Amino acid sequence: MNPITRFLFELQEITNLLWRAMKGLRKKPRYFPEIVNQMDAIGVGSVGIVVLTGFFTGGVLVLQAYPTLEYYGAQSNVGQGIAASLIRELGPVLSALMVAGRVGSAISAELGSMVVSQQIDAMRALGTSPVRKLVTPRVIALLVALPLLTITADIAGLIGGGLVAKQLFGLDINTYISSVRTGTNVNDIVAGMIKPIVFGGIIGLVSCYKGLSTTGGTVGVGLSTTQAVVSSSINIIIADFFLSKILQSALSSTLF
């Protein structure tokens, strides 16, 4: 299969998986406890890495931007730049990439192992739809958890930036907070919340698809795990560009 045919085939299969996962919500059983478990594993379990990523990204942004802004005498505006870049871009993208690495790999490996050990066949033989039982809860958990994780990363990043600005450069914290507030508007927040919803869908669907299409025993599990993380990450970065453009056009014409 050539790469273009394979891409189109996978796109078709992932779209089909999305359709079946959403259909799973219409009828009973709906597996709400499973959705809650996945939210705990995906959401609560990822708070640590997301906070660390956000905190140090905010810190390094200030570290790099402050000397340049100081050169122009605009150091009091440092929070404005940090807030804009974190909330619009870095918060959603970095959170999604971290979750893709941590959760996407786990989902793909778990489902892949279940395929090669015939647990998926056993589930179907016992009258349960694996899509409804395994895919729907994971995708929903990611759709809900990733925006919340992004907010956490944004807040941690702003705190990290503030600490660096105060401790290393001696900027007054009230000046920093005021500048952050000036640099944050509703458009940024809305865009920053829509992106992680899309990214969550990408991570969930790509990882579940890669896991469920595993072949070739334990080697295949390793391969599908790698593919899940790489494919999710690339798709997140590509989607971010197009989403930014679409949201920029849409939000600037409708809001403020």
Place this chain on the structure above:
Amino acid sequence: MTYDGLEIPANLLPDEWDVNDAIDADDPEKGRLVPAVEFRNVDLAFDDQVILSDVSFMVGRGETRFVLGGSGTGKSTVIKLVLGLIKPDAGQVFVEGEEITHLDDVELVRIRKKIGMVFQDGALFDSLSVYDNVAYRLHEARVPEDEVEHEVVRMLQFVNLEDAIDKMPIELSGGMRRRVGIARALVGNPSIILFDEPTAGLDPPTARTICELAIKLRDIEDVSSIFVTHEMNNLEYIGSEYAVLDREGNVHYELAGKTYCLINTKIMMLLKGDIWFTGREEELRASEDSYIRKFIRGK
């Protein structure tokens, strides 16, 4: 039409079994006329490789059908077709008289409730305890927990594993995993059990235990089964012994011919997509066919 090498008169083989007639009839024995599983002219190929070619056979009620054959001859495919996990390219598959070939996954749930499946390595859910594995079907059906517990204990007693109820699958030996797999397959009292090489890689005593469970299911529980294997000792046990209950309710295994004849076990051998042999154990062992001789004796 030819089934299992026998010519069946057309008047004994209607186009489609009337399940309701058979099941609702005053005479419960009438229901037994409908085969548990039936393949009619089934073809299946993966890419250019032919797996099954015009395969037709029936498994009667209470019958055990051995499916023998080397690796890659389509043995496990037969089981997957019965469960509807894969669809044939042509032909029809019937389960208790109902054609399942064109049913979707939602409709197949109803059919799969009648079938228990024992996988090669047990295929237990690693994240669930033995209790939850065996109770899986009941939990899915939202059965009250006290009923679930009663049924799980009963099934684990059947496979002599009630002490393992709280263990995780990782703590079990290979033989115990298969027995838990059997207990899980038996929940809901399915009328058909499918065994996919259930003794592969097990030591002889454990393999014997698994075979005894299959004999018990056939002779005491009246369950129909398809037993896929390439191990001849499975055939030796199940094809030549039957189970009887004594007055105290204990199960004994006797050799066929001692008191009763064994008529509810048949063998089917697959080769190159075709049914190469059908018959009874002694006919298989007496066969002069070079492939069968090689399969039985290894040379």
